[in-house]
């Protein structure tokens with residue numbers, strides 16, 4: 544039993560589930576978004592103030608047009624099993640998402656104004672979002688949002704934003720500020736954050752299996768992972784058991800009692816269920832209710848994460 548195992552300190556670094564693969568995707572996105580300029584008014588008003596090194600004043604704006612790059616949905620090819628082509632297209636299509644709420648725009652303007660100028664040598668590659676800021680129909684400024692930096696495109700000035708922000712698994716102040724402006728993406732970001740939990744849990748389970756040469760007892764799998772994590776990475780918060788829509792102390796994932804280290808690659812290892820702790824069993828525990836549109840995520844033994852939308856899809860999975 545795991546309770547009798549002494550846990551060695553591995554010193555191996557856990558993959559960062561929140562931002563894994565982001566840099567590659569950002570590079571790809573630079574190419575995609577570089578053609579999304581729109582029609583810039585040559586007589587546009589305020590842009591970044593090159594002389595003072597201050598961010599542009601966006602308080603007079605009446606509309607923000609936000610275009611997201613593909614990595615706002617996809618960190619890697621694996622993510623394609625999370626979203627349908629139609630869902631991806633709905634976010635990365637050529638039409639921007641519009642923000643016209645004065646309160647939201649005012650809050651965003653205040654945020655942008657709080658940035659600190661950084662050296663041109665520090666400008667990161669590839670926008671996660673490109674934001675065109677309009678006063679009525681006149682373009683005031685075009686911005687690129689990259690992790691914790693905003694780049695003012697007119698003069699290529701960059702401003703950094705600090706703070707321990709996070710939004711559904713995104714770290715970095717800028718995306719934590721931009722994504723809530725567009726609630727249309729909330730459901731997709733929730734699904735993405737949930738998948739990151741499962742990828743992280745997969746890594747921890749496999750690491751535990753490999754080091755301890757034993758299976759994790761399904762009846763205590765949540766407790767076992769916490770003990771294991773505390774042994775190999777003391778002091779590091781382990782949040783992967785908590786669903787992005789869940790509360791601390793609850794776990795919306797269950798372990799398939801039939802899955803072991805040597806089980807087939809396509810066997811279900813973990814799957815979504817209702818709130819609980821140390822839940823284990825089979826497809827009868829699966830729930831479609833944690834996400835909207837309805838569906839739930841499963842983690843297969845080879846690390847694949849899939850979004851399951853129908854009972855038929857659920858039956859097609861290997862459970863034993």
Ligand SMILES: [Zn+2]
Nearest residue numbers: 737815833840
């Ligand atoms: Zn979920």
